[in-house]
Amino acid sequence: MNPPAGNNVIVEVRGLCNRFGRQAVHENLDLDIRRGEILGVVGGSGTGKSVLLRSIVGLRAPSAGSVRVFGENLQALAPPQRARLERRFGVLFQQGALFSSLSVAENIELPLIEHAGLTRRDAASLARLKLLLAGLPASAGAKYPAELSGGMIKRAALARALALDPDILFLDEPTAGLDPIGAAAFDQLILTLRNALGLSVFLVTHDLDTLYRITDRVAVLSQRRVLVADTLARVAATDDPWIQDYFHGPRGRAAEQAAERLQEHN
Secondary structure, eight states: OOOOOOEEEEEEEEEEEETTEEEEEEEEEEEEEEEEEEEEEEEEESHHHHHHHHHOOOOOOSSSEEEEETEEEGGGGGGHHHHHTTEEEEEEOOTTTOOOOOOOOHHHHHHHHHOOOOOOHHHHHHHHHHHTTTTOGGGGGOOOOSSHHHHHHHHHHHHHHTTOOOOOEESSSTTTTHHHHHHHHHHHHHHHHHHHHOOOEEOOOOOHHHHOOOHHHEEEEETEEEEEEHHHHHHHOOOHHHHHHHSSSSSHHHHHHHHHHHHHOO
């Protein structure tokens, strides 16, 4: 991994509250995303990992608090300015969220036509490039989502997320449902893209192997806030029951040992 130089904050979450009726998912949550880093976000079921992602990208208006991206409060912007800022995000949702009635190529072309104003011909040419960037052959563009394997769906969704050359990638459980070899390959792809394109990555995951392989920092959601956000080693040393069970149980120890073997091999 090549951790980012400096601590340039490009996303600043302060005092975030998210409520569903009387249920509070987040209360006074603070979090920063730094330029060029891969930030892993973990937490137990119901801690609001995906809700936090949706709040940052503007898909959910928080009940209170603020989210500033590149110094701008997304919720306070006029629609044209907000649209320009949102073009700097690339989002890979759980299950890929591809349009089933469109081919893979058409899924990638859509934001290029709708938001970048490209002609269909230019969008098709650029879509082929994004497919290759995501590790898929150009021939995959003619297929429909129902014809793809789980791993191919993830890569097709990643190609769509990369369509508008984003500055930040938001990935929601990108390796869920993949076999260990496919998950490792996807992790390596994300690391390669970060290093090659200078992306910042906000990664919601429960996959310990992913955390050990590619993250620069890890944020733990607990008690409706970010309990700790630091390097994985420091997070794993935090005196909290959930953190201790998660990182130091059998699965956590296996992931740590696998990462150590990979570092020795490299």
